Amino acid sequence: MERADFLIVGGGVAGLSAAARLALHGRVVLLEGEEALGYHSSGRSVSFSHYGIGGAAVRALTAYSRDRFAPPLGRTFPTLYFAEAEAVPALEALAADMAAFTDAIRPVEAAEMAALFPPLRTGPGGAVRGLLDPTGLKLDADLILQSYARAVRAAGGAVLTGRRVVAAEPGWTVRTEGGESFSAPVLVNAAGAWADRFAALAGVAPLGLTPLRRTIIVVEPPAGAAIGSWPFALSATRDFYLQPEAGRLLVSPVDEVADDPCDAQPEDYDIALAAERLEHYTTIAVTRIAHRWAGLRTFTADRVPKAGFAPDAPGFFWLAGQGGYGFQTAPAMAEIAEALIAGGAWPKGLAERGLGVEQVAPGRGAAGAGPA
Numbered sequence: 001m002e003r004a005d006f007l008i009v010g011g012g013v014a015g016l017s018a019a020a021r022l023a024l025h026g027r028v029v030l031l032e033g034e035e036a037l038g039y040h041s042s043g044r045s046v047s048f049s050h051y052g053i054g055g056a057a058v059r060a061l062t063a064y065s066r067d068r069f070a071p072p073l074g075r076t077f078p079t080l081y082f083a084e085a086e087a088v089p090a091l092e093a094l095a096a097d098m099a100a101f102t103d104a105i106r107p108v109e110a111a112e113m114a115a116l117f118p119p120l121r122t123g124p125g126g127a128v129r130g131l132l133d134p135t136g137l138k139l140d141a142d143l144i145l146q147s148y149a150r151a152v153r154a155a156g157g158a159v160l161t162g163r164r165v166v167a168a169e170p171g172w173t174v175r176t177e178g179g180e181s182f183s184a185p186v187l188v189n190a191a192g193a194w195a196d197r198f199a200a201l202a203g204v205a206p207l208g209l210t211p212l213r214r215t216i217i218v219v220e221p222p223a224g225a226a227i228g229s230w231p232f233a234l235s236a237t238r239d240f241y242l243q244p245e246a247g248r249l250l251v252s253p254v255d256e257v258a259d260d261p262c263d264a265q266p267e268d269y270d271i272a273l274a275a276e277r278l279e280h281y282t283t284i285a286v287t288r289i290a291h292r293w294a295g296l297r298t299f300t301a302d303r304v305p306k307a308g309f310a311p312d313a314p315g316f317f318w319l320a321g322q323g324g325y326g327f328q329t330a331p332a333m334a335e336i337a338e339a340l341i342a343g344g345a346w347p348k349g350l351a352e353r354g355l356g357v358e359q360v361a362p363g364r365g366a367a368g369a370g371p372a
């Protein structure tokens with residue numbers, strides 16, 4: 001039996017970021033079922049940080065987390081939200097929502113959009129208005145995961161892969177598939193899409209999480225295109241995005257298809273939809289799909305990630321429901337976990353941005369939300 005102060009189940013960005021903070025307060029043991037860290041959602045993310053996603057709580061977590069992604073963990077990357085004529089009201093609503101968190105975003109007209117992102121179809125029948133955020137952040141997912149793991153090990157903690165937890169008893173003692181046992185007074189459930197299943201294993205009431213599948217296709221850019229200066233481009237109607245990366249284009253139809261916790265695989269329908277939307281919004285012809293993948297984005301009922309002790313199980317800590325923003329919110333969520341577990345003040349920068357403990361408390365919906 002190996003003893004620790006904090007046991008963490010799940011080696012994705014949620015578990016690893018919390019582990020790095022908790023390692024400042026005691027011995028951490030993190031258990032990941034797969035042979036590699038970040039095998040599931042965290043290894044399939046496009047790992048961008050921007051304000052075009054989520055509600056006010058997610059934007060507050062995003063704003064707070066930005067400073068923790070100094071280069072080389074993150075680098076600024078322009079972000080363009082564009083709208084066809086009928087989507088202009090959606091773009092205006094997005095602008096109003098984002099304005100509370102950043103003043104860097106400015107409107108752009110069709111000519112400037114065409115200059116910034118030449119293949120975008122602009123003008124009548126195409127994009128007519130846009131918003132440009134020059135301060136978007138492209139995150140280096142692998143570097144971020146590895147830097148958290150290094151911090152845990154440097155503090156004397158353990159990050160163990162190939163350790164699937166199959167039993168958990170209050171106290172807390174967990175047993176892995178391989179027969180090893182670990183114990184600690186605090187057990188952090190950072191099991192991603194499996195977090196409800198893991199809770200059931202531990203005899204804890206589920207949160208009601210919903211894993212939704214998202215698909216990415218990778219296509220070659222048009223010959224000679226200078227994609228190094230293209231922005232991350234998203235439709236205001238949230239049915240398409242394109243991100244230039246390492247000389248290729250990552251394209252998503254922004255699908256949200258309910259799935260069971262699993263090794264998610266892309267479906268033909270969603271792959272075709274991605275190609276169709278790319279050809280609809282841009283002049284890029286899809287001749288070959290070089291690569292494709294899918295991953296799960298796991299949401300709570302109110303789409304706000306949760307961090308807090310389970311009301312029904314002392315020492316059982318939820319860190320789940322990171323949805324489509326687990327990277328861009330990870331530093332804030334990890335510091336919340338640190339404050340609630342190790343005892344400390346609620347992060348001031350979150351309170352200042354209107355985010356209180358109620359909004360992230362597990363076992364509650366949107367009701368009761370408000371600054372601490």
Ligand SMILES: Cc1cc2nc3c(=O)[nH]c(=O)nc-3n(C[C@H](O)[C@H](O)[C@H](O)COP(=O)(O)OP(=O)(O)OC[C@H]3O[C@@H](n4cnc5c(N)ncnc54)[C@H](O)[C@@H]3O)c2cc1C
Nearest residue numbers: 010012013014033041042045048165192295325326327328
């Ligand atoms: C296509 C796509 C694009 C995305 N783009 C972005 C983006 O641009 N920006 C952003 O911020 N977010 C993005 N996300 C979301 C982000 O990837 C997730 O929110 C984040 O990775 C969730 O992290 P996690 O640690 O909760 O889950 P995971 O990374 O899935 O980690 C959970 C881990 O728990 C392990 N586990 C489960 N059960 C057990 C057990 N019993 N024993 C041991 N281990 C167990 C699993 O093996 C898994 O590795 C995207 C996601 C997808 C799929």
